[in-house]
Amino acid sequence: MIRTRGFELAPWQAEAVEAWVGGTGGAHRGTFEIVTGGGKTLIALACAARAAERDPELRLAVVVPTEALARQWQAALERYTNLERPEIGLLGAGGSANLSRCRALVAVLNTAAKQLPAAAQTAQPLMLVVDECHRAGARTFSRVLDTKADYRLGLSATPDRDELDESGQPLRYDEQLVGQGLGPVVHRFTLRDARVAGWLPDYEIHHHGIQLIDEERREYDKISRQVDDLADELRSLGFEVGRVQQLQRRGDEVAAVARRYMAAATRRKDLLYRALERGRVAHQIIEEALRADTARRVLMFHERVGEAKELYEHLRQHLTGTSVVLEHSRLAARTRVAALDAFRHGQAQILVSVKSLVEGIDVPEADLGVSVAATSSVRQRIQALGRVLRRRFDGSAPRKHADMHLIYVAGTVDEQIYAKEDWADLTGEGANHYWRWSLDPEKAKERMPESPATPRPTEEQEWERLGQRAPDTPIQWHGMLSGQEYSVDTLGTVTNSSGALIRNPQHVASLVELVRGRPGGRFRITPAHRLVLVWGDGLNGVLPYVAGQLLKPFEAEPRDALPSDDGGPDPSTLTPGTPLRRQVDKNGGAFRLRQKRGGVIERRLPGGLTEFARTDEAAPAELVANARRVLEGWRQLFDRGIGFFVSSDGQAWYLEASQRRFLAYVPGGFSWPS
Known part of the structure; x- marks a missing residue:
């Protein structure tokens, strides 16, 4: 029977286990939304031990997105359970074990999606754990959710995905593929929760705005004009840029414009990832940190292999006496393992990584992180922060102080990340410091008084401002423009962005007309409180207004919702x-x-x-x-x-x-x- 050893759960972690077990009778399924560094692995092992009490012959299948994370789980199973090394198999990452020969199997997602559902048929009773479970929602990998298992657990700091049904309607997590396959979120412990609970080490976050050189700026402006023109063309066809991923799959003129938009946006993103100043500023940040404390352990993240390799070579040449290693997906597995081991054991002081370390890898030794380049995803920033905000559990070690440095290109779309999230609210009012760098290497960086962009209030904050009720007459909406977009025509027919008919339009046509002064137009429905947001004329141009509230969610008409014409009345x-x-x-x-x-x-x-x-x-x-x-x-x-x-x-x-x-x-x- 699987049992745990060598650790004790914090009270909130024990509550998570009980939530998954589900009380009398036991549900034994669900998802944990837990901040990076919150001990998801140990909580999952405690869940497995509880399941084994019920089914002593229980086998365990753990699915992970990367090879490095697979090896980390192998080590955790050996250290924190009573399982011996021969009982812990590996599938993918060079391993070909199966559940017939081992009690626990750690499988890399791409291999697990192909092999685990068939292999699990005869390996019962089984517990399926999917780490970084949001990755399993991709079409290529979702077959892993078909694995037969009475016990099911999902782990992620950010499990929710932007997923739509076949009619184009947004899905809640428990309606999405992963949520249906593993169970709803049964316990949350967010970055904000961890900060308030004192779970995190002491930390500071530094945001560095760098500049494009003249040639890069000219190219950036040129591509940006193309992106803006294509966005205008999409809007003229009646579609919003926010749905461009779905629009590409259409077979018409709209799809062609959407593909051109995506191609131009990708070129602009690549240009920003390659900005020359990223490498120079990253090097200087590390030099200053090591000058103040030679014992710092540094994790560096980049989005592109080529630029990461250049940075790695530059640091090796110029940081005399400092060992630097490189880890990315194009390296041989043996080389990647050696790099991680060297960093964990202190033989290497700096680890340069491309993407893969953002999710899942436990390196509590790291106390300095540098995100040299990153996407505009809030999820990725939170994951990267979590790599250096992991607390130490060794009571004899001094309290850890961590620093995270985020590099962005000032005056570009790179700044949009600061309009998406209130970083002071997320990470603490005094934890964030903002800097602006000159192109002149002789000039010192300048401290900025505030974030480069101010996020709009969240829906919840606006709901509080409205007195937790929809207004009787339209008033200006100050919050973020979240939620699905819809259109209503002059006869009150509502369709979503995929063109599906909304069967219960309710009174939305009159609300839109109230703001616009004429029938028909586009509007949004906010996800939490179903507030109707409509664009109308204001003193400073066209502004969003909250016009009212839906009584119940919209229902899109599924395909073949009506019976066929056969046997209908004579027209x-x-x-x-x-x-x-x-x-x-x-x-x-x-x-x-x-x-x-x-x-x-x-x-x-x-x-x-x-x-x-x-x-x-x-x-x-x-x-x-x-x-x-x-x-x-x-x-x-x-x-x-x-x-x-x-x-x-x-x-x-x-x-x-x-x-x-x-x-x-x-x-x-x-x-x-x-």
Whole structure:
């Protein structure tokens, strides 16, 4: 039976175990959202021991994203459980063990996704632990969640992913692939919680704004103009840049623009990662730190292998008497292991890493971190911070003091990270220091009085400002623009950014009109309180307003939500405005009814041209009759123009308040001048 040894959980960690066990009867599934350095490994082992009390023959499968983390788990299992080395197998990272020959198996995610579901069928009872579980939500890796296991546990400092359902609606964690596969978040212990609880060592965070050299600045400005132009083009097509990842998968003009936008944004990101000043400033930060304390243990993070290698070679040449090692995914496994071991055991003082060390690796010896280049992801910054904010558990060691240095390019999109998160609130009011560096190496860095950007209030902060209730009349929204974007047309039909129909639009059309002064437009719904945010004219241009609140979440209509047309009523017997209860397609085309000349049916032609359906006597009589039936039905129902569609079986139909309604029966369609 698996048992633990050599450690004792803190009270909050023990509470996490009890939350996972689930009380009487026991759920034995769920996810821990625990700050980096919060002891997720030990908590997971304690959960495994509790499961083994229930099932003494329990086997354990631990899935991790990287080879280095796999070896760390192997060492932890050997040190903190009663399992002997032969009982702990490795799958991936050069290992080919399986559960038939070992009690615990540590598997690297890409290999586990391919092999573990089949291997686990006969290795029961089983506990599945997925470390850094947000990584398992990727399409390539999600098969690992199919592993048969009665006991399931997810571990991550940031488990939630930006995941949408097939209709384009945002999913909560417990609705996402990982949340469904492992269970909902049953215990949280965030960076803020850890700070308040005194769990972290003493620390300071330094933010360094560097400059682009003239040539880099010219190239940056050129690419930025391209990015802005493509963003404007996307908006003109009715789509927001925030959904560009999903838009790329469409098969139309929108997808082509989205791909060009992504390509330009990637070129700009690469230029910022390669900024020459990053290396110079990183070197100077380390020199100053080692001058003050020669015993500092330094972790350096970069986003690109090439630049990391250059930095590594530069430090080796110029830091006399200081041992520097390099770790990245393109190195041989043996070389990577040797680098990590040398750093852990003090044979190397500086470890330069590319991405892989950001997640999971436990190196409490590190007390100085330098993020030379990083993405704009708040998650990645928190993970990097966690590498040096790990506390020491050796009671005889002096209290650890850690410093983290974050390098960004001032005056560029690199600064956007500071608009996404209030770092003073997250890490403590006095812990953050901001610096600006000159291109002139002879000039000292300048202390800045505050963060380069001020984040907008969170939704919760705005909710408090509103008195925890939606306003009776629209008022300006000062908070972050979070949540899913939607569109409502002039007839009150709501669609999401993927074009899916919202079945319960509620009163949102009137709220949008209240702000805009006219029907239709785009709006957002905030994730926590379902507040309706609408853009309207203000004293300083177009501003967001909170117009009201939804009573319940939007529901997107799934594909094939309606029964097929087979067996439906004869369309020739329907009257204009009749709700349609069966499927209707748009294969006959999309058109508009306009009020010019007493009423016309318009369709668009290539090149932005338009033409009108014929109603003159020279056109085919049956097609003229179709056009006249549409115009007559429209005049009965509306005093303004609308859009409508024609199905393959000849039904002209329209949408009103997200309801499909019959307009006229038009077999054969219309006659056109062209």
